[in-house]
Amino acid sequence: MKVDIIASGSSGNVIAIRSNQSTILVDVGIAKTKIEKRLLEIGISPTSIVAIFITHAHKDHVQGLPLANKYKIPVYAAENEWKSMPKVDEELKRTFKAGESINFEDKFFIESFKTHHDAYDPVGYAITDYNNFKCSVCLDTGHVDKDMFEKMEFSHTYIIESNYQPSMLEKNLEYPEVTKRRIKSDNGHLSNVQTAEALLHLIQGLGEQIYLVHLSSKNNSSSLAKTTAVKTLMKKGYKQDEHYKIEVI
Template sequence: MKVNILASGSSGNCIALTSGGSTILVDAGVAKTKIEKRLLEVGIVPINVEAIFITHAHKDHTKGLPLANKYKIPVYAGEEEWKDIQGVDEELRKSLPAILNDGIEYTFQVIAFKTHHDAYDPLGYVVHDLYNDLRCSICLDTGKVDDEMLEAMKDSNVYIIESNHEPRMVEASSYPNSVKARIISDVGHLSNQQTAETLYKLVQGRGEQIYLTHLSSNNNMPALAEMTTVRELAKKGFIKDKHYKLEVIT
């Protein structure tokens, strides 16, 4: 499974997963033209995108959905989340779960799990690459991680998870108190420590690939996000680049 994170952060999010000749996108949060350009830059022809999976309807996850209409790509999202998703042709709106066929054999099985965010029906996804027997868990925009989420994500080979903020930086920021409260709430975003503790429970030291994503440009630093997770996993005796790999996406 090839992972290309085309955009990450409050300005937009878009992840491409490829196996064989098939590609799926999780979120389409930057302009359609930018997605097209970034796909081509990593060797993916947009017409080969088989499906788009939306975590929730906020604009930094849906801005580029006109891509779906242009290339007739089916779009999957939580049933209630369609209340806030505009501009997708009716015949392209799909329900979950999904198994996608690339014309030769089944390539991707995608299972959704509930997350905790201020949206109608926010979701995370576990993508099973049936061609290579690999699992990728994607967990973005959630204020907490519960036992059901951990159960869904366990035994993955790849973890793409937000490490959004450092609470002390949020408190010291110039944001209005209402925004600060939202960020650190149970329907906001994961802090560096929350993310690290989640990965502590999930990572088995079998060479898993971790991507820390959706970092706040104002309330976090890449080195701080990385250090927090590395320090937490060290409690299990796991060493970066020996027991797991880690990349911070900005």
């Protein structure tokens, strides 16, 4: 399995996951033409995409859905999330209940899990290929619960949001208090500390790859997100590059 994070952040999110000759995308949150260009830059033809899996229907996760209509790519989303999805050709719609698993053409086994965000039916995904390589994707969520941990555990790769640094959010005079409360709520986003504590629960020191994603451009920094995770994982004696690898996107 090869993982490429094509876009990350409040301006848009796109993740490409390849196994053998097949590619799936998790979210398509930038313009269709930009997705096409970036895919080709990393050696992926849009015609090799076999499915698109949506976490939730906020613009920074779905604005590139015209890609599906152009290349006739099936689009998977939890059943209630279709209430706010952009238009997708009817024959391309695929619906599942949050928490269900999808055995996709014997190429990928995909476990969905309910996340906690201010959308109709948001989910994350634990994706396993035919070589038993597992990648978990946990984007917008206000907290991580027991079921999420159970679905994500024993992954080789973790893609998880580390959205904000609480002190920076509090000092941000551009954000009204109602927005700050939304971000910090149980249906908002993960702080650096929350993400680090989740990783402390998940990482076993077996060489896992961590990608910290969806950082706020105004309420976080790459160095703060990474330092918080690294220091927290030291509680178990886990050292960067020895027990795990970490990258901030």
